[in-house]
Amino acid sequence: MTGSSDNAATGSVFEVIVSRSSTKKFADTPLGRNQIEALLTAAVRAPDHGLLAPWRFTILEGNSRRILGDAMSAALLEKMPDADAEARQREASKAFRSPVLIVVSALPQSHPKVPAVEQLVAVGAAIQNLWIAAHSMGLGAAWKTGSHAYSSTVKRALSLMEDEQILGFVHVGVPLSKAVVRPADLSGKVRWLQDLRQ
Ligand SMILES: Cc1cc2nc3c(=O)[nH]c(=O)nc-3n(C[C@H](O)[C@H](O)[C@H](O)COP(=O)(O)O)c2cc1C
Numbered sequence: 001m002t003g004s005s006d007n008a009a010t011g012s013v014f015e016v017i018v019s020r021s022s023t024k025k026f027a028d029t030p031l032g033r034n035q036i037e038a039l040l041t042a043a044v045r046a047p048d049h050g051l052l053a054p055w056r057f058t059i060l061e062g063n064s065r066r067i068l069g070d071a072m073s074a075a076l077l078e079k080m081p082d083a084d085a086e087a088r089q090r091e092a093s094k095a096f097r098s099p100v101l102i103v104v105s106a107l108p109q110s111h112p113k114v115p116a117v118e119q120l121v122a123v124g125a126a127i128q129n130l131w132i133a134a135h136s137m138g139l140g141a142a143w144k145t146g147s148h149a150y151s152s153t154v155k156r157a158l159s160l161m162e163d164e165q166i167l168g169f170v171h172v173g174v175p176l177s178k179a180v181v182r183p184a185d186l187s188g189k190v191r192w193l194q195d196l197r198q
Pocket residue numbers: 020021022023143144145146167179180181182
């Protein structure tokens with residue numbers, strides 16, 4: 001179930017959460033289906049107002065990463081018709097940064113009590129759950145969006161629905177290098193209200 005035990009975050013859930021950081025470089029080692037399914041299980045345990053399950057997961061590994069790579073290259077060409085072969089190749093190679101890429105999208109539905117924003121937030125929480133679970137299993141992740149998350153060419157290539165929104169290209173794999181864990185900075189972000197009525 002774990003990736004590399006050397007990298008596995010140990011200790012309390014709190015310690016796992018505060019020691020998370022983005023993975024910069026991944027090993028080529030493929031992941032097992034059981035590992036990917038464990039990550040998705042953690043994802044769908046996210047809080048979900050109205051139990052609408054607004055999340056969708058598109059898994060790309062091995063050669064299927066080419067579907068996204070080709071689409072990102074085509075999307076670049078639409079945005080920058082002068083992009084040369086090298087630039088297009090660089091764009092396509094982004095799909096191959098990790099052995100597994102989980103495209104997480106939201107399919108918000110119209111609901112009398114649960115506005116779309118709450119459904120998008122639930123999908124964001126699902127991505128965070130997935131990432132924390134990966135970290136606890138000794139795996140690493142990186143959350144990317146960029147213009148491709150909003151490209152109809154990319155959405156079509158991934159067979160997403162018209163009204164589906166990509167919230168993250170989540171790279172997953174055994175980490176070779178990670179970003180430094182940044183300090184948790186609360187300064188200026190917290191208000192403690194005093195009740196002056198006593
Ligand atoms: C909605 C969302 C979109 C993101 N998109 C990108 C992205 O396109 N490129 C990128 O390098 N990082 C992206 N990130 C990751 C952040 O840049 C990263 O988490 C941040 O730099 C903090 O680093 P850490 O994860 O190591 O703490 C995204 C994060 C979120 C929540």
